[in-house]
Amino acid sequence: MKKTVVGMIAMTAMAAAMGSAFAQEAAKAAPSMTAEEKEQAKKIYFERCAGCHGVLRKGATGKNLEPHWSKKDKDGNVTEGGTLKLGQQRLEKIIGYGTDGGMVNFDDILTKEEISLMSKYIQNQPDVPPEFSLKDQLDSWKVIVPVKDRPTKQMNKLNLKNIFSVTLRDTGEVALIDGDTKEIVNVVKTGYAVHISRLSASGRYVYVIGRDGRVSLIDLWMEKPAVVAEVKIAFDARSIDTSKFKGFEDKYAIAGGYWPPQYTIMDGDTLKPLKVVSTRGVTVDGDYHPEPRVASIVSSFIKPEWVVNIKETGQILLVDYSNIENLKTTTIGSAKFLHDGGWDASKRYFLVAANASNKIAAVDTKTGKLAALVDVAKIPHPGRGANFTHPKFGPVWATGHLGADVVTLISTPSDEKKNAKFKEHNWKVVQEVKHVPGNLFVKTHPKSANLWADSPQNPDKDLAESVSVWDKSDLSKPKAVLNVAKDSGLPATKATKRAVHPEYSADGKEVWISLWGGKVDQSAIVVYDDATLKVKKVITDPKMITPTGKFNVYNTQHDIY
Ligand code: DHE
Numbered sequence: 001m002k003k004t005v006v007g008m009i010a011m012t013a014m015a016a017a018m019g020s021a022f023a024q025e026a027a028k029a030a031p032s033m034t035a036e037e038k039e040q041a042k043k044i045y046f047e048r049c050a051g052c053h054g055v056l057r058k059g060a061t062g063k064n065l066e067p068h069w070s071k072k073d074k075d076g077n078v079t080e081g082g083t084l085k086l087g088q089q090r091l092e093k094i095i096g097y098g099t100d101g102g103m104v105n106f107d108d109i110l111t112k113e114e115i116s117l118m119s120k121y122i123q124n125q126p127d128v129p130p131e132f133s134l135k136d137q138l139d140s141w142k143v144i145v146p147v148k149d150r151p152t153k154q155m156n157k158l159n160l161k162n163i164f165s166v167t168l169r170d171t172g173e174v175a176l177i178d179g180d181t182k183e184i185v186n187v188v189k190t191g192y193a194v195h196i197s198r199l200s201a202s203g204r205y206v207y208v209i210g211r212d213g214r215v216s217l218i219d220l221w222m223e224k225p226a227v228v229a230e231v232k233i234a235f236d237a238r239s240i241d242t243s244k245f246k247g248f249e250d251k252y253a254i255a256g257g258y259w260p261p262q263y264t265i266m267d268g269d270t271l272k273p274l275k276v277v278s279t280r281g282v283t284v285d286g287d288y289h290p291e292p293r294v295a296s297i298v299s300s301f302i303k304p305e306w307v308v309n310i311k312e313t314g315q316i317l318l319v320d321y322s323n324i325e326n327l328k329t330t331t332i333g334s335a336k337f338l339h340d341g342g343w344d345a346s347k348r349y350f351l352v353a354a355n356a357s358n359k360i361a362a363v364d365t366k367t368g369k370l371a372a373l374v375d376v377a378k379i380p381h382p383g384r385g386a387n388f389t390h391p392k393f394g395p396v397w398a399t400g401h402l403g404a405d406v407v408t409l410i411s412t413p414s415d416e417k418k419n420a421k422f423k424e425h426n427w428k429v430v431q432e433v434k435h436v437p438g439n440l441f442v443k444t445h446p447k448s449a450n451l452w453a454d455s456p457q458n459p460d461k462d463l464a465e466s467v468s469v470w471d472k473s474d475l476s477k478p479k480a481v482l483n484v485a486k487d488s489g490l491p492a493t494k495a496t497k498r499a500v501h502p503e504y505s506a507d508g509k510e511v512w513i514s515l516w517g518g519k520v521d522q523s524a525i526v527v528y529d530d531a532t533l534k535v536k537k538v539i540t541d542p543k544m545i546t547p548t549g550k551f552n553v554y555n556t557q558h559d560i561y
Contacts, residue, residue: 029084030067031120041121044114047193048106049122050236051211055259056291057126060311060337061355062103065122083122091119102379102402104457108495108518131260132213132234137273140232145219147269155223158185161554162506163220165197165206169546170519174208174218176225179505179552182527182537184544188227190216195238196549199557200268201249206553213237215255217271220553229271233257233264237294241306242268243321244299252321254306256294263294263308265324275324284314284333295338298350300365307350307363309338314354316363316370332370334361342384343559345395346414353380353399360399360410362427372427374410378403383441383501384561386451387414388472393430394422400439400453406432407442407453407470433475436463441501443561447508448530449473456498456516464496467513469533480533484513487535488524495521506554510536514547523547 033041046055052062059065070080083091095115098105106115154160162179172192176185191210198207206218206225213234216227234257243252250268257263265275279292292312299306304322316338318330334354338361341352349371350363358378364371382399390396395414400407409432411425433451438458444451451470458464465485471477484499485492495518503512511530517523523546525539555561 030123030125031088033117033120033124037117038121038124041117042127044110044118045121046236047211048109049118050258051238054291054293054312055126055129055236057122058289058291058312060293061339063101065126067123067125088116088119088123091122092116095119098459102457105459129235129259132232132257132262134264134273134276137231137233137264137276140214141229141272142231143229143270143272145222145226145228150219150228151221151223154221156221156225158220158225159506160203160220163225163553164503164512165208165218165551165553165556166514166525166547167194167197167208167549168544169193169516169548171545172210174206174216175543175547176206176218176220177525177539179510182539184541186224186226187543188216188218188225190214190227191232194549196240197551197556198241199551199553200242201244201557203553203557205250206551207240207242207253209237209240209255211236211238213255213257215240215253215266215271217253217269229269231266231271231273233266233273234262235259239294239297241297241299243304243306244301245304248304248321252324254297254299254308254319254321256297256308258293259291261290261292261294263297263319265321275327277319277327279308279310279313279317281310281313281315283312284335289313296340296352298341298343301347302365303368305365305368307352307365309341309352311337311339314338314357316352316361318363318365318368330368332363332368334363334370334373335359340381340383342382342397342561343387344397344412344414345387346412347559348414349412351382351385351397351399351410351412353382355379355381355402360408362412374427374429376408376410376429377401377406377432380408381440383443384559386442386444386561387412388444388446388451390430390475391473393425394419396430398433398442398444398451400435400442401437402439402457403437405435405437407435407439407451408432431475433470435468435479436460438464443502443504443511444472445504445508445530445555445560448504450511450530451475452502452511454500454502454513456500461496464498465515467499467502482528482533484515484526487528488515488526488538488540490515490517490522490524490538490540493517493521497521497523499526501549503550503552504530504555504560506552512550512552514550516546516548519546525550 057065068082191214236258314336335357379402
């Protein structure tokens with residue numbers, strides 16, 4: 001087939017159809033692999049690559065990784081590319097050393113042989129994984145402790161408000177740590193690389209979701225808190241929440257799938273899957289997308305609705321759960337690719353990063369409309385963001401950036417009457433505080449004077465192992481930079497120990513940082529005194545393997561950040 005521009009477009013469309021002449025041609029040009037090698041590569045791709053590049057490899061946070069692709073811009077200009085064009089050597093370099101575009105280096109995670117294997121794998125046509133139906137989900141569903149056999153009151157003496165649910169990424173576990181004593185209460189088996197923990201409206205249950213789509217329900221009232229129910233809702237997933245509107249508290253849970261692209265509504269107490277809804281559809285640009293993954297989900301406090309952010313389409317769904325048999329959904333167009341986000345201080349507006357568009361979309365959950373689409377610096381990544389009152393501009397919500405050296409402060413109308421004098425600033429970037437690129441999470445607490453930000457994706461080892469702290473009352477004061485790896489007292493390692501995800505204790509007096517080391521290196525959680533910025537405690541335990549996200553029960557239950 002002749003490689004003209006028009007030919008390429010036609011060829012790409014044809015390649016999408018499995019078994020087309022072009023797909024066969026591409027398969028011929030791709031490096032050959034044994035079935036065993038393919039299986040190994042498929043597993044690594046799922047665990048390390050699919051999150052950013054997509055199962056179908058069409059790209060989102062990461063680049064398109066199809067063997068051949070071509071795309072047309074608004075003026076009709078066609079660009080083309082693909083992994084076959086990049087070739088084995090270039091791909092090995094990119095995977096090994098990363099790129100300025102935000103791809104991290106994998107040379108301290110994968111062996112040379114694995115990097116070579118992955119370079120071969122992505123030059124071959126992507127496998128299309130199977131679907132996962134309601135029946136499949138029901139077959140996976142297990143109630144370990146039926147509701148009638150669960151305690152009717154708290155059976156332990158723990159201060160539940162200050163328990164931290166900590167993801168032990170590579171072991172597929174969650175550690176429940178007593179924030180008062182810093183002792184591990186229990187380590188529970190969960191899905192692989194749990195992404196987030198969210199609290200029930202009651203504060204009794206922790207809902208966690210593994211990257212492999214396994215949802216686990218942890219009952220904190222048991223003598224030894226443990227998993228009481230679980231279900232698999234997808235092969236690949238990241239988000240979960242419950243119903244929090246008055247009268248519906250914890251009646252339902254919802255979890256979003258990356259693959260298949262769909263969300264599942266479950267019974268809140270037992271996790272019995274009740275309804276599965278596909279998110280396949282059309283992007284804000286009007287193109288069909290076969291893999292629009294579910295990114296962040298939150299439960300509105302104003303209406304019986306969930307805010308469900310669909311990554312690839314840039315559509316924000318308000319899913320009304322008051323009648324799940326006759327599900328009503330409002331679709332709000334925003335920008336691509338939707339990722340993580342959090343509430344403003346009033347919990348009326350949900351702000352979500354559209355990372356590839358360098359925008360923050362704000363949804364008004366009262367009117368059910370888009371409140372604003374704010375232009376910000378490159379690749380915003382807020383986690384849930386941070387809310388505080390700026391000395392000059394009033395209420396602001398902060399986001400960090402993966403691709404820029406600033407923390408952005410956006411004015412929010414929170415409590416409109418009280419803050420009427422700041423109205424002219426609303427939905428504008430009022431300040432960019434100097435930071436470093438590679439930031440993933442920012443955090444503050446109403447009782448704290450500080451704003452914390454990490455930088456685990458920075459290519460500089462020292463910066464990736466450090467966090468920065470600003471005084472909220474005077475952001476022009478030099479920030480404090482704390483080298484968490486050094487402060488931990490752990491032996492220095494060649495591999496970077498990424499300092500990630502600041503999380504406050506329930507009283508807002510301590511900040512916990514994960515020191516995310518390699519699988520064989522000792523990791524830790526370093527606890528700082530928020531007032532003095534001195535280390536209070538280093539939690540090292542042989543069980544503390546690759547800790548990442550930490551979720552304080554009280555702060556998560558009440559969306560305090
Ligand atoms: Fe996350 C939040 C997706 C990589 C730790 N991450 C989120 C959310 C999404 C998401 C959609 C919002 C969930 C919500 O609020 O409902 N994350 C992805 C990815 O697709 C990506 C880029 C690649 C992947 O393969 O998963 C990715 N994330 C990571 C990591 O590498 C991190 C640092 C470590 C890890 O455990 O894998 C990581 N993501 C987190 C954490 C949160 C999160 C700790 C919750 C932040 C919070 O405070 O709520």
